[in-house]
Amino acid sequence: MHIHLIIPGLLWPAASLVGPAAGLALPALAHLLGKGRMTHVEFEPYHTQLLRLFGDAQASTALADLRRRGESCLPPADDAHYLCADPVNLSFAREHLLLGEFPDDDIEPAEAHGLVVALNDTFGDLGHFELASPTRWYLRLNEPTSARLYPLHDVVGRPIKHFLPEGDDGRLWQRILNELQIVLHNHPLNQAREASGKRPINSLWPWGAGTPPQPRPCSFAAVQAEGPLALGLGVTAGLPTRTPDLASALNANTLVVVERLLLPARQLDLDRWRQSLIELERDWFAPLASALRQGKLRTLTLTAPGDRFTLQLHAGARDHWHFWRKPLELDALLKSLAPPPHLPDAAAP
CATH class of the missing domain: 3.40.720.10 (Alkaline Phosphatase, subunit A)
Structure with missing residues (x-):
């Protein structure tokens, strides 16, 4: 063997x-x-x-579709297009805005659920957010995107200005990111996190778009x-x-x-x-x-x-x-x- x-x-x-x-x-x-x-x-x-x-x-394989297929807590994927939409923290270091991810035990399930509910209430025209774990979120898109989106692990700890969405839908997704950040920043759950000394979940990082994988x-x-x-x-x-x-x-x-x-x-x-x-x-x-x-x-x-x-x-x-x-x-x-x-x-x- x-x-x-x-x-x-x-x-x-x-x-x-x-x-x-x-x-x-x-x-x-x-x-x-x-x-x-x-x-x-x-x-x-x-x-x-x-x-x-x-x-x-x-390089065009849809990593979000693949990762979602491995989530036993989610229903089987249909023909829709998915993105990974993982919660992240953005913080300034001198003149750079750096992206940080969260350890698995840093976000309470109730916090993640509350934020996902708020996002679905606000961004229903974009798609539907799904929660697989407190640190792994997905977005079922109403319409596919042709934007070039960088994987989260390529961006962690680095200035996000070099990794913003690009391509035909790049400007659109940059605007969507800004709107997501406003909703998350103003949510009471994030204000409570900051008051308790925790890093706020002040942005999402969309990635993993592409063509569906084939066996x-x-x-x-x-x-x-x-x-x-x-x-x-x-x-x-x-x-x-x-x-x-x-x-x-x-x-x-x-x-x-x-x-x-x-x-x-x-x-x-x-x-x-x-x-x-x-x-x-x-x-x-x-x-x-x-x-x-x-x-x-x-x-x-x-x-x-x-x-x-x-x-x-x-x-x-x-x-x-x-x-x-x-x-x-x-x-x-x-x-x-x-x-x-x-x-x-x-x-x-």
């Missing part, structure tokens, strides 16, 4: 900190990194890598994922889907996508990232290393999309016999991948 494990966020953002995994005891991951064969692949956005695994890396053949027999985009790809391909479970993953060639490091890495939440790594060592790395040694797993591919490149690790059931290959600690790996320090011109070689 083969497992392809994708862990976005495993590579801590290179420019922010050296030694983020220092002092962490991750012996099973070190064993896999040392015994397996590692390669570096040219940078490619995480969502594009997922699409490519299912034979579809088209394509792939090499997996099942898909397990924590995020709805990967689950939606599995649903579109007609594969069994579920949340990650190692025991069942060992029964078939399975794609497993574990995203618990993604938001902590993107939001530079080091404590949460380190704690999640410890959990991954216990729940996945140690059992997978054991399954390889015992022959219960034939091959393991580990993919770690990063902010500069993607790390790929291939490990086989016989690799543990390679005594000349020593364990490689994650901290040492991250330090070796970090960019060199900037040298003043006078000190440059």
Whole structure:
């Protein structure tokens, strides 16, 4: 059996900190990194890598439609056009207006529900807003859009002026964004959030428009994922889907996508990232290393999309016999991948 494990966020953002995994005891991951064969692949956005695994890396694919198909709490999608309309916070940093996303536990379900009700009361001519989770919202459009809309994860922490809607409907969607921000700013729920010291939900970020995805053949027999985009790809391909479970993953060639490091890495939440790594060592790395040694797993591919490149690790059931290959600690790996320090011109070689 083969497992392809994708862990976005495993590579801590290179420019922010050296030694983020220092002092962490991750012996099973070190064993896999040392015994397996590692390669570096040219940078490619995480969502594009997922699409490519299912034979579809088209930039025009509707990511909102795919992600919504992976939402078990929503009714099946119809022929309508959907957008992701995720709640965000806009804040000024010097002269720039920066976009920030919310951790899953930062928005109460009642707050999200109240804001969605208000948006549907005001923007019925635009479409209908749906709530999948406090941080994942959708807009069922009354009319399709041809605007170029940038994915949320491309914009987080960056000035939004470089990522405003473009194309034929670009000006229209810029005006819609302004109107959405006014409604959200004036809502009592946001005023209560600010009074309690929380960041207001003062904008939405629309993204994910495109052509509906088509079923394509792939090499997996099942898909397990924590995020709805990967689950939606599995649903579109007609594969069994579920949340990650190692025991069942060992029964078939399975794609497993574990995203618990993604938001902590993107939001530079080091404590949460380190704690999640410890959990991954216990729940996945140690059992997978054991399954390889015992022959219960034939091959393991580990993919770690990063902010500069993607790390790929291939490990086989016989690799543990390679005594000349020593364990490689994650901290040492991250330090070796970090960019060199900037040298003043006078000190440059």
